[in-house]
Amino acid sequence: MRVSLLGTGGIGGTLRELLAAGRVAGCVTGAAVGSRFPAGAVVEELTGSGDVVVEAAGGAAVRAYGAQVLAAGRDLVVCSAGALADDAVHAELDAAALAGGARWTVPPGAIGGLDLLAAAIRADGAADVTLTTVKTPGALGVPDVGVVFAGTAREAALRFPKTANVAVTLGLATTGIDRVRVVVTADPAARRTRHEITARTAVGEYRFALLNDTLPAGRTSAITVWSVVRALEELAARGRTPISLKKGAPS
Ligand SMILES: NC(=O)C1=CN([C@@H]2O[C@H](COP(=O)(O)OP(=O)(O)OC[C@H]3O[C@@H](n4cnc5c(N)ncnc54)[C@H](OP(=O)(O)O)[C@@H]3O)[C@@H](O)[C@H]2O)C=CC1
Ligand SMILES: O=C([O-])CC(=O)C(=O)O
Incomplete structure (x- = not known):
């Protein structure tokens, strides 16, 4: 499974190293896009060489690119879960996923249980x-x-x-x-x-x-990286079937 990275900071940068070192089972590196990448070309870059996109770039990036990635038929792992406090963003991702036949998921990140x-x-x-x-x-x-x-x-x-x-x-x-x-x-x-x-x-x-423990910048818990690794390995093993949580509450 080819993994594209939206964001190359603490989480994205570490994931890039792990992917390059073969530490994410069943996964290889797709594209990696940072904030200086031309905005108009981001989605094409991510989806052109990725089966799944990991967003690790902040809420604005979820809003700007999340739905487009899903509409293009690529699965999306959302680290910046705070963006989902806006119901419109949540609904937009759901609609785009339906349209694109893709799935999106939020890994447990820095917590568990x-x-x-x-x-x-x-x-x-x-x-x-x-x-x-x-x-x-x-x-x-x-x-x-x-x-x-x-x-x-x-x-x-x-x-x-x-x-x-x-x-x-x-x-x-x-x-x-x-x-x-x-x-x-x-x-x-x-x-x-x-x-x-x-x-x-x-x-x-x-x-x-x-x-x-936190990553060197002092804000992000290091376990978050490994939570994404686990989510990616499960996606790869199950043929892109989402296994992490998105909405746990009964509907
Ligand atoms: N779910 C969870 O449990 C957790 C989630 N998080 C969240 O995950 C996200 C990533 O965290 P972390 O890696 O520590 O953050 P960092 O600040 O270390 O890295 C963010 C990266 O995203 C890049 N970026 C910002 N805006 C854009 C954009 N529009 N397009 C492309 N790249 C962009 C930045 O580029 P540049 O450096 O050039 O600005 C930087 O490389 C954050 O939103 C954070 O809040 C963090 C911890 C736990
Ligand atoms: O929730 C967040 O944004 C990040 C966090 O608390 C952590 O990394 O422990």
């Missing part, structure tokens, strides 16, 4: 899901310390468009981005990014604590 939570919320009864995130003020882009945000996952994505992707991913996988509660704390002493997910469901109570 979503398979269990997506199962548990299907049981009859109420479910409360909360994400508590601790990052450095620098990673969050805030001057303050302590609790800097409390609200829904959708609100978190609006407040932190570059660094609340996991909130939206959790929302999509579970009770929805308007129901999942998010608390964000800025801690200058945080040596790792901490995400804690707690869920009370009809069939049990769950707590996942994730302590992630």
Whole structure:
């Protein structure tokens, strides 16, 4: 499977190295496009030599190119899940995927436990899901310390468009981005990014604590790269059948 990369920063650049080194089973490098690539030629470059495109370039890139990639019949792995806090973007990707006969998916990225939570919320009864995130003020882009945000996952994505992707991913996988509660704390002493997910469901109570090393730039959890690797390997093994989550909530 040929993998094209939209974004060549922390995630995309590392993926490019892993693909070149043969570290992604069943996958080879397609195109790699950074922000200086001529905008009018991006989609052709990505789709011309890729069966699947990994977006690791930010919400604006999802909006600009995501639907075009899908409409061209190429699968899309979306890292910048925060863009999906805009329902119109979500609907646009769905429509383009239908038109192009392609699939799009959001890998778990910097969090986990979503398979269990997506199962548990299907049981009859109420479910409360909360994400508590601790990052450095620098990673969050805030001057303050302590609790800097409390609200829904959708609100978190609006407040932190570059660094609340996991909130939206959790929302999509579970009770929805308007129901999942998010608390964000800025801690200058945080040596790792901490995400804690707690869920009370009809069939049990769950707590996942994730302590992630970051990529050198200090914001993105390194595990995100490996989450994409796993998603790509599964896509390759299953002939581009999507296996990661997009929407875990029952429809
Ligand atoms: N789902 C998850 O769990 C996680 C998601 N993320 C998200 O993944 C995305 C990538 O993260 P990361 O790699 O750390 O980010 P970086 O900032 O390190 O890299 C982003 C890359 O995208 C490029 N880029 C920006 N705009 C465009 C564009 N319009 N067209 C093509 N390339 C573009 C940048 O180019 P240039 O350097 O020239 O500006 C840069 O190479 C971010 O949106 C981030 O928020 C991050 C962590 C976890
Ligand atoms: O959700 C995000 O944008 C990124 C994040 O928290 C992480 O990498 O741990």
